[in-house]
Amino acid sequence: MSHSTKKATPLTYDISSKPPSTILEFVMSKILLIFSIVLLVSCAPNQEEIKKQIDSLYAEVKSIPANQSCENLEGYQKLEALESKRSTSYYSDLSTQKINTYKTACDAKLKAMEDERKRIEELNKTGDWAYGSYVDDFGDKTGEGFISQTVMGLFSNSATTNSDLRVRMFISNADLNQERPSFRLYEYNGNNAVKGVYSDSNPVTCRIKDENGSIFNLTLYTAQGFESFSIDQDGKNKANVDALKEIIRNEGSVQFSCVEDRYRSTKYFFKLDFKYFGNIVRKFNEQLD
Numbered sequence: 001m002s003h004s005t006k007k008a009t010p011l012t013y014d015i016s017s018k019p020p021s022t023i024l025e026f027v028m029s030k031i032l033l034i035f036s037i038v039l040l041v042s043c044a045p046n047q048e049e050i051k052k053q054i055d056s057l058y059a060e061v062k063s064i065p066a067n068q069s070c071e072n073l074e075g076y077q078k079l080e081a082l083e084s085k086r087s088t089s090y091y092s093d094l095s096t097q098k099i100n101t102y103k104t105a106c107d108a109k110l111k112a113m114e115d116e117r118k119r120i121e122e123l124n125k126t127g128d129w130a131y132g133s134y135v136d137d138f139g140d141k142t143g144e145g146f147i148s149q150t151v152m153g154l155f156s157n158s159a160t161t162n163s164d165l166r167v168r169m170f171i172s173n174a175d176l177n178q179e180r181p182s183f184r185l186y187e188y189n190g191n192n193a194v195k196g197v198y199s200d201s202n203p204v205t206c207r208i209k210d211e212n213g214s215i216f217n218l219t220l221y222t223a224q225g226f227e228s229f230s231i232d233q234d235g236k237n238k239a240n241v242d243a244l245k246e247i248i249r250n251e252g253s254v255q256f257s258c259v260e261d262r263y264r265s266t267k268y269f270f271k272l273d274f275k276y277f278g279n280i281v282r283k284f285n286e287q288l289d
Contacts, residue, residue, distance in 0.1 A: 050086045057082055058091055069105035072098065128273055129280035131174065131287070145288070147174045147280050153256075153270025155187055157263070164189040167256075167270045170228075174284040176245045183220060183229040185268060193227035198262070204229065206258040206268075208240075210247055216240045220258065248274045 045053070061075030080095040128149045134142045148170045155165040166186035172179040184193040196202040201221035209215045218240050220229040233241040247254055253273040260266040 073102035
């Protein structure tokens with residue numbers, strides 16, 4: 001039984017049969033391919049250069065003072081990223097350890113900075129409070145000042161029910177030790193405050209409820225023709241005046257429900273929030289300096 005064999009014929013690319021332009025394109029493409037490979041190999045850093053680059057970054061990070069936790073954290077994160085990119089692990093264990101250590105310290109530092117920012121921001125808040133100066137009939141400052149709150153409430157009388165009421169509370173010279181709060185009431189949110197009509201004290205009895213639900217009474221009074229209502233602190237009223245002052249000092253809140261003694265259909269209702277009392281007293285005293 002005979003076997004016939006055939007020699008494999010090598011594949012060839014006969015460029016002699018191609019037009020000159022095609023031959024030139026083929027040769028140039030091969031040259032460009034070889035050039036690109038050579039360029040790529042020559043541009044890629046060798047291990048020695050990579051080690052030198054990583055050592056340089058490590059030395060830079062290591063020079064950062066230990067108390068600069070956030071800067072150290074950022075530095076070791078960069079070192080870790082560079083080693084990951086270069087597929088090396090010269091400092092990988094150290095970087096991991098330092099990142100964990102400095103992240104805890106940096107987070108604590110950032111929290112402390114945020115807490116301080118909020119504290120300073122809180123010191124500048126005044127809530128419903130404002131401060132100003134008293135003036136005489138000619139508009140000139142009298143040399144005395146006040147802190148005050150302006151809030152909206154409701155009032156009712158024989159002619160209206162639950163109409164707008166604007167209330168201003170004043171504490172002269174921001175001094176609760178020497179002064180009692182006084183009030184001005186603006187019915188219909190108008191420009192003219194309620195004035196005393198009669199020759200007596202024009203009393204208005206108020207029930208006051210604090211944020212804990214405790215209720216106590218105070219009496220407001222004003223003279224005929226005057227628009228500022230003071231708090232009666234004679235006799236048993238003094239303890240209740242002191243209770244209101246303590247709520248103000250503690251920056252609490254209260255609700256007022258008031259009724260005119262003479263015309264009991266005239267009623268006033270409003271709320272006061274004393275938050276940031278300490279801030280407004282400080283600001284008032286600073287502007288005097």
